[in-house]
Amino acid sequence: MEKIKLAIIGTGGMAKAHGDAFSAMDNVEIVACCDILEERAKAFAEKYNIPHYYTDFNELYEKEKLTAVSVVTSDKFHKAPSIEALKRNIHCMCEKPLADNLENAKEMSDLAEEKLKEGIFTAVDFSYRNSFATQKLAEMVQSGEFGKVIAFDAHYRQSWVSTKIWGDFRTSSAFQWRMSTKHGSLGTMGDTGVHIYDLTRFVCGDFDEIFCQLDCYDKDVNQVGEYVFDANETMYTIAKLKCGGRGTVDSSRWSTGYANEVSIQVFCEKGGFDLNLDRVKGGQLRACINENRDKGVWEIIACPETPDMWTRFIDSIIEGKQGQTSFKGAYEVQKLLDASIKSNEKQGFVKL
Ligand SMILES: NC(=O)c1ccc[n+]([C@@H]2O[C@H](COP(=O)([O-])OP(=O)(O)OC[C@H]3O[C@@H](n4cnc5c(N)ncnc54)[C@H](O)[C@@H]3O)[C@@H](O)[C@H]2O)c1
Secondary structure, three states: OOOEEEEEEOOOOOHHHHHHHHHOOOOEEEEEEEOOOHHHHHHHHHHOOOOEEEOOHHHHHHHOOOOEEEEOOOHHHOHHHHHHHHHOOOEEEEOOOOOOOHHHHHHHHHHHHHHHOOOOOEEEOOHHHOOHHHHHHHHHHHOOOOOOEEEEEEEEEEOOOOOOEOEOOOOOHHHHHHHOHHHOOOHHHHHHHHHHHHHHHHHHOOEEEEEEEEEOOOOOOOEEOOEEOOOOOEEEEEEEEOOOOEEEEEEEOOOOOOOEEEEEEEEEOOEEEEEEOOOOOOOEEEEEEHHHHHHOOOEEOOOOOOOOHHHHHHHHHHHOOOOOOOHHHHHHHHHHHHHHHHHHHHOOOEEO
16 A cells, blocks of 8 residues: 655654654655744754655645645644645644634634545544553443443643743743743643543543633743743633533643643542553553442553554544544534633633
C-alpha cells in the first residue's frame, strides 16, 4: 500500500511528539512541515528528514499532494489550517483544545461531519487516552458491570507558574501565549482542563451541569511585552453527570510538587476505581471491586495494550472508519469549556 503523505503544521514544542510518532510509522511519510517562524520549520525538517518546509500552510497545501495533516499550532491558530485541510479533502488531526472558542469549534465540527460523509476523518490529540489504563478504566466503568457512577474526583496538576520546573514563564514564549487571553489562550482550563474534562467524560459519560471557578493570581511578573498574563491559572468545577452522579474536576498551574500529574477516582454503585497516569510510567489503574469491596482492598488491574492517538488517526484512514476522537467529540468537550466560562461569569450552575 502507498504510504500516507502527511504534513505537520506548527513545529514548536509539541510537534516533537507528532514528529516522533509519525516518523516511526512504516505506513506514513512526513512530506512537509510548516511554521510561521522559518528557522523552526527548517530545523524541524532537518531533524526529521522532511523534504520540504514552508512558512505558509496555504502554500504547503497548494504545492504538496497530501493525504493527511497534523495541526500543532498554538490554540488560536487551529481553525484556519484545519478548515482549509478538510475543504481540500485532507484527513485532519488537530491538537487540543479544538479551538479558542465554541463558535470556531462548531464550525470545525460541522465541516468535519460533512466531510465524514465523504470518507474524510478527523482526530484530536487527547493524549491521556494514550494510556492503556485510561482505556481500561473507561471500558470497565462504561460496561455497567459496576453500576452507575455516583461520585468522582478528577485532577490535572502542574506547577510551572509557581516554580521553574519546566523553565521560566518570564522569559520563555511557549509559556507566554498560554497565559494571555489576547493571544487566544483559555488558560489552564483550555490547556490542561480540557484534558481532564475529556478524560472524565470518556470514563464517566456526559455532563449535565457544571459550576466552575476560574482564577488568575498576582505574580512577581504579570506582563512581558505584549503578553499580559491574565488567563486563568486554576479551575475548580463541581459537575453533575447525565446519569445523576456528581463530582469535581480541577486543573492548576500552581500545584507545587507536581510537574504534570493526571488522576481520577471514580466511585460506582458496586466498585471504586483509582487511575493515576504519572506515579507509575504509562499509568496505573487500581480497583476495589467484587469480594474486596467490604475489605477496602485495592487490586492493580492488568491493562492490555491499546493504540495511541496518532496510530488511531492513521488507522482510521487505512480502515476507512472514524476513530475515537473526532472533531465532533472535541466540540462536545469545547462545550464544557464554554459552559465553564459562563458559569464563572454568572457564579452559578450552567446546563450542558
Ligand atoms: N496533547 C497534549 O498533551 C499537548 C501538549 C502540549 C501542547 N499541546 C497543544 O499543542 C499545540 C502547540 O503547543 P506547543 O507547546 O507546541 O506551542 P509552541 O508555542 O511551542 O508551538 C506552536 C508553534 O505554532 C507556530 N504557529 C503559530 N501559528 C501558526 C500558523 N498560522 N502557521 C504555522 N505555524 C504557526 C508557532 O510559531 C510555534 O512554533 C497547542 O494547541 C497546545 O495546546 C498539546
